[in-house]
Amino acid sequence: MTATVSAYIGIGANLGDARTQVEQALAALGRLPQCRLAAQSSLFRTAPIDAGGDDFINAVARLDTALPAQDLLEQLQALELAAGRERPFRNAPRTLDLDILLYGEQIIATSSLRVPHPRLTERAFALIPLLQIDPFIAIPGAGPAHQFAAGVAGQAIRKI
Numbered sequence: 110m111t112a113t114v115s116a117y118i119g120i121g122a123n124l125g126d127a128r129t130q131v132e133q134a135l136a137a138l139g140r141l142p143q144c145r146l147a148a149q150s151s152l153f154r155t156a157p158i159d160a161g162g163d164d165f166i167n168a169v170a171r172l173d174t175a176l177p178a179q180d181l182l183e184q185l186q187a188l189e190l191a192a193g194r195e196r197p198f199r200n201a202p203r204t205l206d207l208d209i210l211l212y213g214e215q216i217i218a219t220s221s222l223r224v225p226h227p228r229l230t231e232r233a234f235a236l237i238p239l240l241q242i243d244p245f246i247a248i249p250g251a252g253p254a255h256q257f258a259a260g261v262a263g264q265a266i267r268k269i
Contacts, residue, residue, distance in 0.1 A: 113173040114213035119235045120168045121206040127166040143175040150238030152269040169238035178212045233261035
């Protein structure tokens with residue numbers, strides 16, 4: 110693999126066998142072309158935010174990837190589709206949700222991709238597993254990720 114970037118991927122599911130979906134997604138991430146699964150958080154159970162449905166199973170993975178961010182996004186969307194992901198409305202329950210939380214030190218704002226993920230600092234289900242992997246990680250344009258932990262302390266999250 111040529112020069113790589115560390116990309117952090119948020120993983121979530123709350124339809125069907127959500128735990129199995131997340132575990133299978135973690136394995137699939139490591140099989141993506143030009144990617145290596147470098148680290149993964151524990152699995153966490155979280156209540157839906159701004160949505161209905163069952164609790165989510167969430168995790169975060171760190172991929173070392175040579176894929177450009179847009180190509181990585183397309184690979185993630187293909188995994189979602191293969192898992193039966195449908196998008197009937199915003200924040201609908203889902204069989205699998207894969208989001209690029211961070212892509213190296215880059216700030217990306219295109220019509221199809223925003224990195225850092227716009228709600229990363231506001232969501233315990235993404236921030237807490239990210240901090241488990243790297244307690245000292247900084248969010249480009251925002252600063253040390255740990256400074257946002259107090260702001261999500263009221264959100265229900267439990268390590269499985």
